[in-house]
Amino acid sequence: MRQCGQRWRRWALVGIAIGALTGVAKADESAKKRIVCSTTQTADLARQIVGDDMEVHGILGPGVNPHVYQPVPGDSRLVESADLCLQNGLHLEGKNWMETLARDNGNKPLVTCTKGVQPLDLEFEGQTIKDPHAWFDPRNGAIFVNNILDAVIDLDPPGAVRYRARADLYLQQLRALDTWIEKEVSRIPLERRILVTSHDAFNYYAARYHFKVRSPVGWSTGSEIGGGMTPERRRLVVQSIRDFKVPAIFVETSVNPKMIQQIAGEAGVRVGGELYSDAMGAAGSAGETYLGMMRENTLTVVLALSASE
Amino acid sequence: MVRFACSLLVAALLLGSVGLCQYALTRRVAISMTHAPESHGHAEPAKGVDASARYALYVTLGFEAGEDPFAVRAADAAESRRLVIRHGGAELFATSEALQRGQQIAITNQHFSGERVALFVEAVPGGEDAARPCALRLRLECEGEWCDEATLWSEGNGARVSGEVTLGLAPRLSTLDRGLGVR
Ligand SMILES: [Zn+2]
Numbered sequence: 001m002r003q004c005g006q007r008w009r010r011w012a013l014v015g016i017a018i019g020a021l022t023g024v025a026k027a028d029e030s031a032k033k034r035i036v037c038s039t040t041q042t043a044d045l046a047r048q049i050v051g052d053d054m055e056v057h058g059i060l061g062p063g064v065n066p067h068v069y070q071p072v073p074g075d076s077r078l079v080e081s082a083d084l085c086l087q088n089g090l091h092l093e094g095k096n097w098m099e100t101l102a103r104d105n106g107n108k109p110l111v112t113c114t115k116g117v118q119p120l121d122l123e124f125e126g127q128t129i130k131d132p133h134a135w136f137d138p139r140n141g142a143i144f145v146n147n148i149l150d151a152v153i154d155l156d157p158p159g160a161v162r163y164r165a166r167a168d169l170y171l172q173q174l175r176a177l178d179t180w181i182e183k184e185v186s187r188i189p190l191e192r193r194i195l196v197t198s199h200d201a202f203n204y205y206a207a208r209y210h211f212k213v214r215s216p217v218g219w220s221t222g223s224e225i226g227g228g229m230t231p232e233r234r235r236l237v238v239q240s241i242r243d244f245k246v247p248a249i250f251v252e253t254s255v256n257p258k259m260i261q262q263i264a265g266e267a268g269v270r271v272g273g274e275l276y277s278d279a280m281g282a283a284g285s286a287g288e289t290y291l292g293m294m295r296e297n298t299l300t301v302v303l304a305l306s307a308s309e
Numbered sequence: 310m311v312r313f314a315c316s317l318l319v320a321a322l323l324l325g326s327v328g329l330c331q332y333a334l335t336r337r338v339a340i341s342m343t344h345a346p347e348s349h350g351h352a353e354p355a356k357g358v359d360a361s362a363r364y365a366l367y368v369t370l371g372f373e374a375g376e377d378p379f380a381v382r383a384a385d386a387a388e389s390r391r392l393v394i395r396h397g398g399a400e401l402f403a404t405s406e407a408l409q410r411g412q413q414i415a416i417t418n419q420h421f422s423g424e425r426v427a428l429f430v431e432a433v434p435g436g437e438d439a440a441r442p443c444a445l446r447l448r449l450e451c452e453g454e455w456c457d458e459a460t461l462w463s464e465g466n467g468a469r470v471s472g473e474v475t476l477g478l479a480p481r482l483s484t485l486d487r488g489l490g491v492r
Contacts, residue, residue, distance in 0.1 A: 139378040146382040168381045175379035179440050179466050 033155055036082035038098040039066055040280040041135050042113050044290045045144050046086055048170045049163050050152055057082075059098070062282040065254045067094040067222040071101055079105040084155050086148060089114040090132035092278070094222045111151040113144040120203050122219050124226030131219055133278070136205035138178040141290060142171055177291055178208075181298050185209045187306045195301065196237060196249035198260050201277040205297075214240045216259055229259065241267040248272025248304035253287070254279040272304025364478070365450045366401070366416040366428070368394065372443035372470075375407035375435025395429040396421075407435065421478050430461055431471040443470050454480035 033054045037043035043058035050056060059075050060066055066088070079085060079101045087098035089112035102110040117140045119130035134140040149167045153160045185193070193210055195202050199217035206213045216234040220227030241249065241263070249264055251257035251274050264271050275297045281287025286296045374391040383389035394402040394416065402416050426449070434443040442465055448458040457476040463469060 142379050149381065164381055164384075171379045171381060175440065175466070178379070182440070 033083040034081055035084045035086060035152070036079050036108075037085070038087040038093050039278070040064075041290055041293075042086045042088060042144065042148070044280065044288075045113070045141070045170075046148050046152070049145065049148055049167050051162070051166055053156070053159050053162060054152065059101075060279055062285070062288070063253045063279050065221055066092050066278050067220040067224075067227065069094060069097060071097050075101055076105050079108055082108050084108070084151055085110040086151070087112055088132060088135070090117075090119060090130045090134065091220075091224065092132035094220065094224070109151075111147060113147050114140070115147055116143050120207060122200070122203070122226055124218065127225055129219055129224075129226040131200075131203050133201045133219070134204055135290070136202055136294075137208045138174045138181070138294065139208070140204060141174050145171060145174070173291060177294055181209060181294065184298050184302050185211075187302055189306075191244070192247065192305050194240065194244050194246050194305075196241060196246055196260075196263075197275060197277070198250075198252040198255035198257065199277070201252065202275075212240075212244075216263060217255070221255055234259075234263070237263060238267045241269050246305075247307065250275045250300070250304070252277040253281065270304075273300035275300060360420070360422055362420070362451050362480075363417070364419040364421055364456070366394070366419060367448040367450070368392070368402075368414045368416070368430070369446045369448075370408055370410060370412050370414075370432065371445055372432075372434045372438035372441070373408070373410045373436045374432050377433050377435055377439045379439060380433070390433075391435070392432045393430070396426065401428070408432075410438070423478065425475045425477055427473055427475045429473050431469055433469055434463065440466050442466060442468075445470055447474055447476065449476045449478070451478070451480040456480050 035046050035050065035054055035056045037046055037056065037058045039060050040058055040062060043056055046054075046056045057078055059071070059078065060069060082102075085098065085102045085108045087093055087102075087110060093099070099110060102108040114132065114134050117134045119132075119134065122129045122131050135144060145167055149163055152163050156163075190210060193212065194214065195206055195211045196214045198215060199221050200213065200215045200219045202211070202213050205211065214237045216237050217229045218227045218233065222228070240246065246267075246269055248270050249260055249267075250272050251260045253274055253276050255277065257271075257274070261271060276287040276293040280290065280293045281296075285292075287293040370392075376389075389405050390403050391406065391408055392402065392404050392414070393400065396419075401419065402414065408414070428447070430445070430447065432443075432445055434441070442463050444460050444462045446458065446460050449456040456478055459474045459476060461470055461472055461474055463471070
């Protein structure tokens with residue numbers, strides 16, 4: 001009888017210990033700081049820096065267009081639970097939806113990743129618009145990384161050494177990417193470096209790697225100034241394809257491909273492939289990371305434009 | 310008799326002039342031998358280095374030293390330095406200022422001892438040069454006289470130009486082989 005009591009006591013102690021350990025693990029999990037990002041690019045860069053030390057959630061899914069996105073109630077709940085919010089900025093998030101979400105759901109700290117980027121100016125009917133697609137130049141990608149790094153160190157100063165180490169390693173990967181793209185693109189003769197895409201998203205890539213860009217739709221697919229499709233812009237695209245004897249044009253993952261397919265038929269040119277533009281690829285796809293997205297886009301472009309007719 | 314005496318005199322004169330020529334030739338060879346390294350560019354270092362001698366180090370950058378677009382943003386001033394030159398743990402030169410391609414920096418009034426000096430050099434290529442292999446040139450002079458020089462290369466695209474360079478301290482003649490430098 002006494003032995004039986006002792007055994008029970010022992011099992012109870014074991015149970016309490018397991019319970020306590022599970023509790024600690026659970027508490028540790030929930031104690032992780034949470035970052036909520038507007039775009040897939042900012043979310044990927046944040047993940048590279050925080051590793052497993054923080055939770056990173058993205059509002060936009062793969063292939064979702066940030067210019068015309070309408071937040072849903074689930075987004076508000078997600079932002080409400082955040083310790084830090086990240087956005088691209090420069091009005092990529094149409095009607096500044098990320099700023100609204102952060103403000104209306106607990107006035108959350110919001111970091112704009114394009115802070116410090118030298119924006120490219122787009123002229124439209126006498127107005128100047130700052131091009132928000134800055135991540136397409138890997139040097140700007142490095143500015144995103146540094147802005148995110150500063151923000152996560154502010155959020156968790158004791159983790160600074162780990163965050164800086166990860167950022168340092170990742171920046172070396174961005175450097176290698178930049179050099180690699182330059183080398184790959186050199187296969188395309190300068191006179192054939194014309195990038196015709198669904199919307200005007202590749203200006204930074206074009207400026208960095210010496211391309212000309214033409215798109216039927218402006219910097220945004222939404223209704224902002226300088227955004228949307230105009231018949232004049234469409235006509236210019238067809239004209240450019242003929243004038244420059246462009247061998248291939250491209251559709252984008254986050255924009256309806258219909259218009260580019262129509263233009264290709266009209267101008268008698270082939271569609272060279274699909275480019276990741278305002279959103280990265282789905283999990284498991286080559287474009288699920290920023291590095292993968294840039295690599296795949298470059299391979300698609302180089303293959304299509306360097307091929308002899 | 311007179312004829313015999315004349316013959317002797319002529320023979321003596323001939324022998325004498327031959328001897329003189331030989332002597333002059335030997336001397337000339339000796340003179341040119343001592344100057345041979347100058348013409349071939351391999352001067353012997355002057356014996357002994359004056360401890361009070363003042364040295365000047367000239368650093369010429371083959372790249373723009375500035376902000377590296379792919380670097381973690383500097384947390385403090387020490388991390389944002391573009392060029393650092395150290396000797397024996399002490400900093401001879403350090404700057405956080407951006408430096409131009411081709412710019413020469415003169416570090417004067419330095420005292421070194423021994424036969425050689427080891428300098429640690431680190432420079433950060435910036436701008437467009439951050440994606441290329443880069444090099445800088447070091448030249449050491451003593452009281453205006455050339456001592457030694459070397460070239461330091463980065464390990465690859467975007468890497469810092471960083472390493473220890475040893476330079477001879479003995480002043481040499483000025484028409485020397487400029488060398489291939491160190492890598
Ligand atoms: Zn866009």
